Amino acid sequence: MPDVDLTVQLGPLTLKNPVMPASGTFEYSEEQRELFDLARLGAMVAKSVTLKRRPGNPAPRLHEVTAGLLNAVGIPSEGIHHFIEVTLPALAQIDTTLIVSIAGDSVEEFATVARMLDPYRGQVSALELNLSCPNLTHGVPFATDEKLMRATVEAVRESTTLPIIAKLSPNVTDIVKMAGIAREAGADIISMINTLIGMAIDVETRRPVLGNVVGGLSGPAIKPVALRMIWETSQSVDIPIIGMGGISNARDAIEFMLAGASAVAVGVASFRNPLVMLEIVDGIESYLAGHGFGSPKEIVGLAWKERMV
Amino acid sequence: MPDVDLTVQLGPLTLKNPVMPASGTFEYSEEQRELFDLARLGAMVAKSVTLKRRPGNPAPRLHEVTAGLLNAVGIPSEGIHHFIEVTLPALAQIDTTLIVSIAGDSVEEFATVARMLDPYRGQVSALELNLSCPNLTHGVPFATDEKLMRATVEAVRESTTLPIIAKLSPNVTDIVKMAGIAREAGADIISMINTLIGMAIDVETRRPVLGNVVGGLSGPAIKPVALRMIWETSQSVDIPIIGMGGISNARDAIEFMLAGASAVAVGVASFRNPLVMLEIVDGIESYLAGHGFGSPKEIVGLAWKERMV
């Protein structure tokens, strides 16, 4: 069995292994630190931060559906100042790559937040753009509108020297096109997928269950859709992909890598099993070793690369 | 408790109750007839038929995923001649409304099949257009391309006097827009949703599991997405909706109706429980009676109608 080196290169970004939390699903809390050393993660990814303080959506924010979770958390945020003063110094303690997710209601807000984080280049390794929140002026999410997507990524590109990860929404007709636009506009890496928009209705009250009416669906239910989108995108757009959407064990993670993801992120599955990310790191390592591969990159996209031979 | 009349009116179409099978998931077989009298269904919906004989996709065609089924059946069809000569006379025996689903590789094929069925107006009550199959010349599914959608529905409209049901694909950015186009182009009814495109990869063979690489995801996993799309569409487009996507029991069906569907269709759930459609008919009836409603139409869209009051 060959020695496996789990290091992965995502464009300008180097990770010690390909496994990280999905933004908004993992916190650097004391409870979490007791469970395991966060330095074992390929990267730490923070919850999306906005310019100003925002309360987020009204209750209820969560509703479990079959094999999935609907969340209408919105983007509650303490704002970028609080983030820089309180959250960042704590996150910077973790001995791994730090990815900061940013969000906003306008192109300018994205650019401003990016600019404010640029001085912290020593601590922040990359910015992830949460393009799934709706744009205030146009009412549609940035990630579902070609022009907004392009404008946002371009504006952030001009505001920072940090690597940019554009996070795509699956709620589009042509995911490859959206990924291509993100790349052209200056994204270094793509992450996908954010949640599918869904809802639930309470048949007794006859009202939508969630305070925000609709919410984002994630968890095992969306895995086949995520895989398909990564399969399509990785064959057409030549920047690395961080894959996510229902990954719940090492096998799932390997499926995503074979489909074309260079690294993976885990969301809801950590709520089910808070050690799952470590199990995935170990599972990828033993899969690689057991199948004669020396590094994660050797299996990225193999499901289509080997077909083409 | 009031007497409940389960009859529903879908534009020009009258059904004895709001429950029917989803196209491609139910057959008029002997085995099925032994289970229950198909006349108890609100409608019978046949598997999509094409102009010529087609073999369908290579194996494997099915793969179960978490809380869902991926199918890459394609549209195997004996062709419209065989349908008219053999299948139709059998289906016409069932004492309920008959909906025939048609599909094709081109706008012309849709129109031709519709024209060929027009003389059977006595037996066929409506045509459902399966717009999710990819168009041969453009490579994209009819239901994800605004121009193709319009052209197809218009062409069918000119070819038949039968009520037209346009079946929408969920794989689009803006479902309301697609529904609006179908309506403008002449559809009398909308049915939604068809399957979400997904895939799975075998980590041992490192190849896509399905013979066709990608397949359609249906079952409980897609229910929240279907509900949300019906919620959005029913508030904007003023023709009735047949709702489907993961409906597995009466509660689910009622959620769909509260979201805005005037009738419901059941696919994968019948594989799990072949009596489920009858249970849904009964469950809707007792829900209506128990909550003081006299007919299904009284609850259609209530989840948004009551909110607006």
Add this chain to the structure above:
Amino acid sequence: MWIKGRVTDQSSIVPGYYRLRLRVPVAFGARPGQFAMIRAWDTYDPLLPRPFSFHRLLPEKGEFEILYKVRGRGTELMTRLSTGDEVYIRGPLGNGFEIPHGAERIAVVARGIGIAPMLALAEEAAKGGVEVQSFLSAKTRELLLAHAELEKVSAETFVLTDDMPEAKDRLVTDMLAEVAAHKKFDAVYVCGSRRLTRAVASLEMEYGFRGYVAMESHMACGTGACKGCICKVRGEDGEEAYKYVCKDGPVFPVRRVVV
């Protein structure tokens, strides 16, 4: 902590309500009012663990009990657990109840399944020499769960069920008020009812005890990560803000919560 526990006992108290005892392999320093996220299935349907309060803490046996009501798919599956079965446990989580330093007398007020965390609290208080008075409410006498156990550690127990004639125009907190009129309570704890919570909040002003409420909310993570389990809480300045039941609670000063 994230551990595999084992069922050492399960029994149905009344139809639809169960008491489950779990053994954990390591020292588990939980406090009354804290909770655990529990998952008793490997399937993805149901998907997430469910939150349950500690009903009884038995650290000397390495065990604890929960008392639960069957509500949906998760609790339905839990009813099938039997001795020896494995369950996943994340906890202890949340802040737990505080017994004010030097307290001499407390009251617990609970309705229905809201009794669950109160037994652990009452047992701890009694062990510490604090007098406990219990005020229990339920739909029927049968649904006065854990009544006997609570009586054992309570100086007095007052019950009011909806099927009693006097329940027409009375709440169990009216009984609390009557006692409070001549006995000083250092703290009062409430769980399981909005009406009772509001009543306790208004009695707090009048009688000067510290009131606490154990809140509920739908949870996904149980640890502050998902930002899902909000409740509205008034700050010192009276301004309302969202707090997380799992991390900032589940126990809040009763005058702060907006219910």
Add this chain to the structure above:
Amino acid sequence: MWIKGRVTDQSSIVPGYYRLRLRVPVAFGARPGQFAMIRAWDTYDPLLPRPFSFHRLLPEKGEFEILYKVRGRGTELMTRLSTGDEVYIRGPLGNGFEIPHGAERIAVVARGIGIAPMLALAEEAAKGGVEVQSFLSAKTRELLLAHAELEKVSAETFVLTDDMPEAKDRLVTDMLAEVAAHKKFDAVYVCGSRRLTRAVASLEMEYGFRGYVAMESHMACGTGACKGCICKVRGEDGEEAYKYVCKDGPVFPVRRVVV
């Protein structure tokens, strides 16, 4: 038919392989080679029933048995079944095995779990006075499932396991060929291996028996509705077309299938 059955017995034969006996409340006229869709869970994960052949038909008791191998989530859940548990059953489905009219001697050829439908067939044949010769293959001697039961109804039983030295350059069908050289078989049935299926197909030409194979495919409906469970079958004219394992099969003339 769509009915609730009850487990009357379940036992593990060798690790990973189970025999499950089910009681059905109504007369259940199944034939060997037919199958049932079985669902032993209420959760949506796993979602669909799974197809299993009848391993043993016991109509006088209102029971049947299946023999199954643990493969994934569905069969894993099935291992937890115990006496009294309910399962959903759709069946009998498919065409089943045909014993040619007036047949005097048949052979069954099976590898591994492919033995499952063969016991029912052999028992029926033996009951009808037809001589059965069994040719069994497996990885190890331990995995010769239902060997003893099959021996009871077979005139002769031949086994070849991969761990025997002679298995290097021999298939169990070579043993069949040796017997067939001096004994006439009216029909030969094969299940559980492509290699054996191909071998039986080529022996059919040479020895003039009728060869049948029980095919497998992933299924959703089991009744011809979903069009999912295809296999390729050659028509009389040699042209290949898709057939449905559930409805047109699972038993096909061995010379027709493309394996």
